[in-house]
Amino acid sequence: MKVMKFGGTSVGKPERMHHIAGLVSKETEPVIVVLSALSGTTNALVEIGEQIARGDRATAKQSIEKLEAHYHSFVNDLLKEPATLAKARAILGEHFEFLHIILKISFSEALSKDILAQGELLSTKLFCTYLEEKGIEHALLPALEFMTIDANDEPQIGSIKIKLGQLIAHHPGKRVYVTQGYICRNSRGEVDNLKRGGSDYSASLIAAAIQATVCEIWTDIDGMHNNDPRVVKKTVPVEQMSFEEAAELAYFGAKILHPASIWPAQQYNIPVKLLNTMQPEAKGTLIVQEAGSVGVKAVAAKDNIIAIRIKSSRMLLAYGFLRKIFEVFEKYRTPIDMITTSEVAVSLTIDNSVYLKEILRELEPFGTIEVDESQVIISVVGNEISRTEDMVKKLFGSIMNIPVRMVSYGGSPHNISLLVPASYKTQILQQLNKGMFGLE
Numbered sequence: 001m002k003v004m005k006f007g008g009t010s011v012g013k014p015e016r017m018h019h020i021a022g023l024v025s026k027e028t029e030p031v032i033v034v035l036s037a038l039s040g041t042t043n044a045l046v047e048i049g050e051q052i053a054r055g056d057r058a059t060a061k062q063s064i065e066k067l068e069a070h071y072h073s074f075v076n077d078l079l080k081e082p083a084t085l086a087k088a089r090a091i092l093g094e095h096f097e098f099l100h101i102i103l104k105i106s107f108s109e110a111l112s113k114d115i116l117a118q119g120e121l122l123s124t125k126l127f128c129t130y131l132e133e134k135g136i137e138h139a140l141l142p143a144l145e146f147m148t149i150d151a152n153d154e155p156q157i158g159s160i161k162i163k164l165g166q167l168i169a170h171h172p173g174k175r176v177y178v179t180q181g182y183i184c185r186n187s188r189g190e191v192d193n194l195k196r197g198g199s200d201y202s203a204s205l206i207a208a209a210i211q212a213t214v215c216e217i218w219t220d221i222d223g224m225h226n227n228d229p230r231v232v233k234k235t236v237p238v239e240q241m242s243f244e245e246a247a248e249l250a251y252f253g254a255k256i257l258h259p260a261s262i263w264p265a266q267q268y269n270i271p272v273k274l275l276n277t278m279q280p281e282a283k284g285t286l287i288v289q290e291a292g293s294v295g296v297k298a299v300a301a302k303d304n305i306i307a308i309r310i311k312s313s314r315m316l317l318a319y320g321f322l323r324k325i326f327e328v329f330e331k332y333r334t335p336i337d338m339i340t341t342s343e344v345a346v347s348l349t350i351d352n353s354v355y356l357k358e359i360l361r362e363l364e365p366f367g368t369i370e371v372d373e374s375q376v377i378i379s380v381v382g383n384e385i386s387r388t389e390d391m392v393k394k395l396f397g398s399i400m401n402i403p404v405r406m407v408s409y410g411g412s413p414h415n416i417s418l419l420v421p422a423s424y425k426t427q428i429l430q431q432l433n434k435g436m437f438g439l440e
């Protein structure tokens, strides 16, 4: 059995949904189809939640009505038969009535998660209705009945495996199973989610739970590219990379894959394929244990980085200094991305500024603190890049004119990270494209 996950743009238009139903029905082995919400829906639901949270119910009502109208026209183009059309309209009726009821009750955090869940609930139910119209045998496996997270928001892979297995056993012999990405239940039994972009994570967890032959992530680009196609003109897809390389790239800015989605596939050794819905014959990117080749594969940029430098003569020959600094970040649950040290100073970066003020206040007693906001981490990722001849020369040779604030080299054999002011992002990505990949 394999997993095929389709993102928001792959289901965002009726003709796209028709197209992916065609892709799915061509499969020779049984598939679990994991769907995102239609593109734009989760953003709209976030807004509706915010409008309700601030008591602006009139605006929220308008937003709900606008979304409802969008879905009605979607359904009109998706389906032809009166029976399935009526069914789809009843589905819309049920979910939009729920949103209208929410308008009338007092707002809570748990309720906002219920609002967010409507996107995936709708996309999967509508897709199933279309499969029904086309006579494609299928079963809907409700994610809220098997996808669970614990009190630390960590997926409970053991119980996901058992519950999903039981659900599949209830519908034996189907060629197509459909389920929601992104949504889950938390330790209190409430509806929750795996954070924005979390459908990839769902797909990987499901693939791990059923020991899938492959976890296919279908999007609107033909795989992971060597550079950011939104910034640089000429980019090429990477044919194969290791889980480690993919994790570095996903974490450090490649938007194609949710960073958390790597570990379940890696731990259970499930190959991941990144494929293009609009170009299904394109090779895409294969992510497996083996990197496939040695050398630099790709560069990526991570935005909105804050650099903090702590300078202290007390650090000289001292031990325990770094621990005390790290404890401050741990206390405020703020992950550190990059770190470099000298004998009397340490520089580190964070991308979560929620507790920046508190962190800076607690760091003050340690020495002089300098903060640089609006930075970007440029990651150069590959296999055994430190062993690649001339790599460092090529890398720095191609960016001589760019003020690099930090360099992290040797932390892993797969990554070199550079911190530069955000205003240099386009320039450095372009120069690296030429210098490292010979592409302009």
Ligand code: ASP
Pocket (backbone or CB within 6 Å): 007, 008, 036, 037, 042, 043, 119, 181, 182, 195, 196, 197, 198, 199, 200
């Ligand atoms: N619909 C959710 C989002 O937009 C999850 C996903 O698409 O992966 O974030």
Ligand code: MG
Pocket (backbone or CB within 6 Å): 007, 197, 200, 256, 258
């Ligand atoms: Mg996504």
